[in-house]
């Protein structure tokens with residue numbers, strides 16, 4: 001069993017959990033993920049590791065409650081345990097040798113962007129973070145990003161906090177002004193990563209997207225995490241999750257992510273009803 | 281002179297009616313009762329050729345166990361099978377008997393062969409029902425790690441534990457059993473049977489660690505080093521699904537059989553309130569002709585789809601177990617032989633709408649000795665479908681190879697190992713699909729047993 005040592009609500013729908021997982025904590029590096037199940041009959045949920053404490057043997061994950069599975073996970077309290085946790089899976093983000101980088105995070109993707117920014121900062125890189133949210137209430141990890149960035153730009157779609165607009169505007173501006181990054185890391189919704197890739201493409205700056213497709217096993221066995229990169233089929237769980245954003249077929253990936261939308265809606269409905277019953 | 285039963289036909293096993301079973305996941309074949317088993321066992325004339333045993337990949341002493349069944353000594357019969365087979369309840373159900381023991385049976389020359397598979401299953405189920413637990417052997421103080429809990433790993437672990445080794449199995453998924461739990465469906469191999477096999481190992485003192493991916497969570501080097509295991513057995517199977525490399529393969533509604541089956545079998549997507557989604561296929565096309573293709577087709581059928589199996593060779597070459605093909609047909613599955621997909625058709629939103637195929641004909645024999653299918657010019661045709669399941673076989677998982685320095689791996693990912701499973705690294709053994717590429721449960725089990733012997737010899741030689 002994997003105990004929840006700490007549970008924090010970062011905003012209305014985003015939860016951070018620190019879990020006991022010594023085997024994973026010993027090995028985990030920035031960019032890797034775990035797969036966990038809240039209960040014995042639960043769905044397997046892939047989540048990127050947000051923080052690792054090898055000494056205490058813990059890993060932290062940050063997730064948004066969006067579907068039935070994350071709802072079940074989010075309902076767990078501090079001190080309780082979850083049924084399963086396996087990892088670290090996937091390859092760590094390649095950060096060696098980079099001097100000047102931009103880390104772009106969108107929404108809950110910021111939780112995954114942060115460890116990358118942090119790792120780069122620790123290696124002495126000059127880090128520009130651009131983090132975007134829909135609105136002020138949803139802003140998370142602002143302080144944490146500032147602590148590891150030379151420059152930090154915050155955007156909200158509605159302008160309630162930081163710059164108004166999405167993350168591509170300030171990125172484009174910096175590039176236009178002549179900023180040259182060794183690499184740009186994009187972590188967030190597929191459509192955001194797609195536009196980050198389009199923004200950097202004319203400048204031929206190496207751009208890395210962290211892909212988060214539907215997964216089951218996370219070990220290369222089911223193939224449901226497959227995506228097309230440069231015309232080739234790749235399994236995100238074993239070949240990624242980081243890929244060259246200029247080569248990823250984002251439109252296809254967006255389509256694949258919607259494979260089970262109808263089911264998800266039903267499951268959410270069912271779960272909400274269950275919760276309602278419990279409350280009554 | 282014992283009273284042999286000379287009827288030419290074997291005792292049939294009762295099966296669930298096709299019209300009923302095509303909408304449930306309960307076991308299809310229902311088994312013999314004592315009387316039928318005894319009568320069927322008497323059909324064995326104890327001939328001196330013992331060709332059945334020679335046809336068995338692990339050499340089960342079939343005439344001996346059959347004669348014990350004929351005498352009603354079921355537990356004794358079990359003991360005979362157990363000497364050579366670690367998973368009789370499983371093998372009785374999933375072995376391709378028609379090409380192995382039963383294919384060689386003397387009674388089969390004139391009439392039907394003895395129902396050896398049915399009787400193996402009967403004896404094993406009878407043993408399980410009796411609830412007899414094995415005695416836990418005294419520990420010899422030596423530790424062995426087994427990676428993977430499929431047929432190879434389970435049989436290797438069982439044999440080592442019986443010899444007194446302290447065995448720990450590492451399994452990547454949250455449940456032990458490997459392909460027996462994620463691949464083979466409930467209606468062919470009830471999961472309760474797999475669970476009991478795993479529990480039997482636990483009774484022998486085997487430790488099972490789930491959620492541990494060797495190659496990621498731990499490495500082979502660490503197992504041999506800081507964890508203090510004296511030998512490691514790699515039974516990691518062949519889990520990497522193959523695709524066809526044709527347009528449309530990443531459309532919504534295209535799945536590897538591994539994904540489709542894992543959702544159904546491991547994640548129980550067929551249960552009413554399952555947490556795991558399954559694609560609501562109306563018309564499914566399954567590509568392939570092996571057992572996995574049959575399993576996927578029959579699962580899709582049970583989930584409510586009209587199913588067509590597309591296979592590039594002819595019916596005679598179908599590699600699937602014959603009984604599964606018969607059952608699939610009875611359940612209303614349509615077969616399109618000598619056909620091969622060339623493109624998956626989609627609508628503007630990336631949903632599957634059909635499969636474009638070509639007809640094939642059989643040409644010259646290829647390296648495997650089977651006639652190679654070649655496309656017929658101008659024979660393109662389309663099948664309507666909203667779901668395509670690829671059951672084209674699997675390659676060994678590359679994780680271990682990539683993370684274990686010094687382990688020699690063949691070009692397609694198979695781990696290089698000798699007869700006893702010795703790999704290129706000292707103390708590291710391997711067997712099953714990880715070494716051979718996708719094969720059968722019985723072969724993997726046999727490899728696990730041979731490796732157990734080799735590991736025992738290896739550790740004993742180090743001791744002295």
Ligand code: FES
Pocket residue numbers: 214215216217218219220221222223224225226235236237238
């Ligand atoms: S999640 Fe199954 S292969 Fe990647």
